[in-house]
Amino acid sequence: MIKIDHNFCKGCDICIESCPKGVYEKADVFNEKDVQVPMPVNIDKCIKCHLCEMMCPDQATFVED
Numbered sequence: 001m002i003k004i005d006h007n008f009c010k011g012c013d014i015c016i017e018s019c020p021k022g023v024y025e026k027a028d029v030f031n032e033k034d035v036q037v038p039m040p041v042n043i044d045k046c047i048k049c050h051l052c053e054m055m056c057p058d059q060a061t062f063v064e065d
Contacts, residue, residue, distance in 0.1 A: 001063075002023070002040040002043060002052075003061070003064070004037060004039070004060055004061050004062075005060045005061075008058045008060035009031060009035060009037045009058060010033065010057075010058055011033075011036055011037060011038075012057065012058075013026070013038065014056060015038050015055065015056055015061050016038050018052055019051060019052050020047075020051065021042070021045040022042055023040050023043065023052070024039065024040055024052065025041045025042075026038060026039075046063070048065055050063050
């Protein structure tokens, strides 16, 4: 399971860019900071490499094994 804490996300898109399987896309959802947040849309492609989690500067992304 992949979780993104929208309260911490600043919309830098690092998770989108770092994912080798294209799991994330920009959502039509905006957080309290008026930032368009990423959403995991291709969860079945996730290989649980945790790159998105490691690269997130705001610690907003969590990948559960």
